[in-house]
Amino acid sequence: MNLTQKIIKDHLLTGDMTPGSEISIKIDQTLTQDSTGTMAYLQLETIGIDKVKTYRSLAYIDHNTIQSGFENADDHAYIQSVALKHGIYVSKPGNGICHQVNIERFAVPGQTLVGSDSHTPTAGGMGMLAIGAGGLDVAVAMAGGGLYLRMPKVVKVALTGALPPNVSAKDIILEVLRVLSVKGGVGKVIEYTGPGVGTLSVPERATITNMGAELGATTSLFPSDARTLEFLTAQNRAGDYRPLAADPDAAYDEALTLDLSGLKPLAACPHSPDNVMPVSELAAVKVDQVCIGSCTNSSYLDLMRAAAILKGRRVHPSVSLTVSPGSRQVMAMLAGNGALQDIINAGARILECACGPCIGMGQSPKTDAVSLRTFNRNFYARSGTESAGVYLVSVETAAYSALAGHIADPSLFQAPDVAAPAVFEINDNLILDPKDYADVTVVRGPNIKPFPLNTALKNTVEGEVLLKAGDNITTDHIMPSNAKLLPYRSNIPYLSAHCMETLDAEFPARAKAKNGGFIVAGDNYGQGSSREHAALVPLYLGIKGVIAKSFARIHRDNLINSGILPLVFVDKADFDGIAEGDELILSGIRADVTAGRPEITVRNRTKGRDFVCRLDLTERQRKFILAGGVLNAQRERSYHV
Ligand code: MIC
Ligand code: SF4
Numbered sequence: 049m050n051l052t053q054k055i056i057k058d059h060l061l062t063g064d065m066t067p068g069s070e071i072s073i074k075i076d077q078t079l080t081q082d083s084t085g086t087m088a089y090l091q092l093e094t095i096g097i098d099k100v101k102t103y104r105s106l107a108y109i110d111h112n113t114i115q116s117g118f119e120n121a122d123d124h125a126y127i128q129s130v131a132l133k134h135g136i137y138v139s140k141p142g143n144g145i146c147h148q149v150n151i152e153r154f155a156v157p158g159q160t161l162v163g164s165d166s167h168t169p170t171a172g173g174m175g176m177l178a179i180g181a182g183g184l185d186v187a188v189a190m191a192g193g194g195l196y197l198r199m200p201k202v203v204k205v206a207l208t209g210a211l212p213p214n215v216s217a218k219d220i221i222l223e224v225l226r227v228l229s230v231k232g233g234v235g236k237v238i239e240y241t242g243p244g245v246g247t248l249s250v251p252e253r254a255t256i257t258n259m260g261a262e263l264g265a266t267t268s269l270f271p272s273d274a275r276t277l278e279f280l281t282a283q284n285r286a287g288d289y290r291p292l293a294a295d296p297d298a299a300y301d302e303a304l305t306l307d308l309s310g311l312k313p314l315a316a317c318p319h320s321p322d323n324v325m326p327v328s329e330l331a332a333v334k335v336d337q338v339c340i341g342s343c344t345n346s347s348y349l350d351l352m353r354a355a356a357i358l359k360g361r362r363v364h365p366s367v368s369l370t371v372s373p374g375s376r377q378v379m380a381m382l383a384g385n386g387a388l389q390d391i392i393n394a395g396a397r398i399l400e401c402a403c404g405p406c407i408g409m410g411q412s413p414k415t416d417a418v419s420l421r422t423f424n425r426n427f428y429a430r431s432g433t434e435s436a437g438v439y440l441v442s443v444e445t446a447a448y449s450a451l452a453g454h455i456a457d458p459s460l461f462q463a464p465d466v467a468a469p470a471v472f473e474i475n476d477n478l479i480l481d482p483k484d485y486a487d488v489t490v491v492r493g494p495n496i497k498p499f500p501l502n503t504a505l506k507n508t509v510e511g512e513v514l515l516k517a518g519d520n521i522t523t524d525h526i527m528p529s530n531a532k533l534l535p536y537r538s539n540i541p542y543l544s545a546h547c548m549e550t551l552d553a554e555f556p557a558r559a560k561a562k563n564g565g566f567i568v569a570g571d572n573y574g575q576g577s578s579r580e581h582a583a584l585v586p587l588y589l590g591i592k593g594v595i596a597k598s599f600a601r602i603h604r605d606n607l608i609n610s611g612i613l614p615l616v617f618v619d620k621a622d623f624d625g626i627a628e629g630d631e632l633i634l635s636g637i638r639a640d641v642t643a644g645r646p647e648i649t650v651r652n653r654t655k656g657r658d659f660v661c662r663l664d665l666t667e668r669q670r671k672f673i674l675a676g677g678v679l680n681a682q683r684e685r686s687y688h689v
Pocket of ligand 1: 111
């Protein structure tokens with residue numbers, strides 16, 4: 049077996065392990081963060097358990113850290129209290145980005161993790177089977193329910209050779225993205241093997257598994273080996289180590305080989321993580337902003353490299369350089385060894401240990417800016433500035449470019465000599481252990497509004513096409529998130545006025561005026577974030593179904609969990625025959641779903657023609673669609689976690 053199959057087999061609750069068929073697995077650990085956490089905990093409260101049933105559950109506060117009003121602070125108080133009450137550890141604001149802290153302090157090889165954040169697979173760098181999901185699926189896992197998913201195909205990426213100087217793990221994943229594209233990983237786990245694996249430390253592996261989310265993959269996975277033990281030992285967690293690897297003769301569904309020694313520095317150009325070009329071909333591009341940080345590239349090693357490159361030099365006068373350390377551990381160690389001073393003296397702006405500019409929480413670039421970021425997403429408008437172009441690069445490319453004022457190829461410079469520490473500085477005093485807080489009252493501020501519930505599926509569903517969109521629509525299109533909107537993550541009515549606003553500002557008003565309807569889209573609809581808001585807000589606006597050429601995994605699950613129909617064109621050419629404003633009708637849809645008929649006939653009343661869509665639902669998902677979402681199904685007892 050390959051390693052993915054081994055971990056799944058160890059955790060299998062139901063189903064058979066044939067790719068594509070529905071399985072459920074036991075979940076050892078869960079994580080939430082604060083921009084999806086409020087919803088997840090409201091749902092956990094609705095499910096109604098006293099204490100979580102997992103080995104360990106964690107609530108991180110790292111996203112909504114700009115507090116320009118009471119809202120974020122209220123959400124943090126709610127999360128802290130509701131988490132402690134339910135036996136969940138809390139990582140307080142300032143302790144760091146969930147995925148970075150998780151790798152440092154909590155990830156365990158061979159265990160399973162589900163998190164309400166799409167970059168949860170970061171922990172795959174530690175040999176953990178770590179999957180991103182909507183908050184409801186995480187709530188169910190906290191309540192002891194299994195995580196349901198389609199058994200993935202497993203893709204082997206064999207790494208050979210070793211990285212040349214100043215070429216880094218980020219360039220590896222950018223190369224994989226170039227080859228496989230933002231939809232190349234849908235329904236698959238990307239498993240790394242081969243002699244090149246041993247040349248990468250755990251944080252470098254975590255950069256690769258982190259950005260595997262941008263492939264649309266279910267998750268990405270590295271073996272657990274001597275390098276894993278080395279990292280765990282340095283974190284004083286050698287007891288969590290367990291060696292894990294694929295069998296030498298393991299079979300894979302697909303395979304590719306990557307010779308690390310042949311890699312060059314790469315950049316993902318605006319506005320997609322798979323729009324990858326060699327940095328050497330971008331050397332003339334003038335840079336206005338450089339941001340180093342995010343859950344992809346903010347480890348100790350990353351920032352030590354940045355510090356070594358910046359030391360004794362000056363950031364170019366026309367560049368604004370920001371540095372956000374991934375965790376308080378990283379920040380404290382850099383402060384202790386003088387590297388932080390090198391960064392400050394070069395002219396960088398030091399931000400707190402949080403997601404920050406990656407989620408548009410401040411540092412939106414100027415009009416028409418070129419912004420170089422060590423992050424994982426450069427979707428349109430995500431930075432908060434619609435006219436800005438964001439390039440995703442390695443720490444090395446970012447640091448040299450910040451000095452040069454234009455995109456600079458790091459392979460032309462001598463690499464800094466930086467080593468991982470034998471021992472990390474450990475201070476967990478921003479982590480609250482629930483056993484120390486026996487008597488907690490849940491604090492609910494006025495920003496926390498109830499979430500919308502759907503109604504049971506009717507036998508006839510009809511409405512207008514309210515929006516026709518193209519390929520690769522991201523959750524950042526569907527429900528934008530920036531410093532102005534993130535404070536309202538627990539306020540769906542407020543958010544609804546901004547749904548799809550970067551595509552069509554009239555969409556929310558139209559949806560309301562027409563009493564809901566349908567969205568039509570191209571391939572890979574809903575890629576990106578795990579935010580359920582991208583389903584709950586359309587639900588609030590009356591969206592009954594999305595008809596697309598294909599869907600991203602987490603978003604499709606979120607639609608089904610909310611009782612919204614995810615329909616797929618059988619013949620992609622039918623997409624061309626639909627226009628915005630066309631009236632669609634699904635007659636007998638309740639009967640079709642009840643009978644489990646996968647082919648649904650949609651009548652376009654305006655054009656006077658029919659077309660066929662697939663509605664591939666498992667028996668469990670049929671209950672959700674019929675009841676109008678998981679919580680309704682649970683309430684009417686057609687389903688229980
Ligand atoms: C992101 O990177 O898009 C986020 C913000 O971390 C999201 C979660 C969210 O929207 O709150 C994600 O990746 O799931
Ligand atoms: Fe935070 Fe950005 Fe990572 Fe999302 S991708 S968890 S916003 S750092």
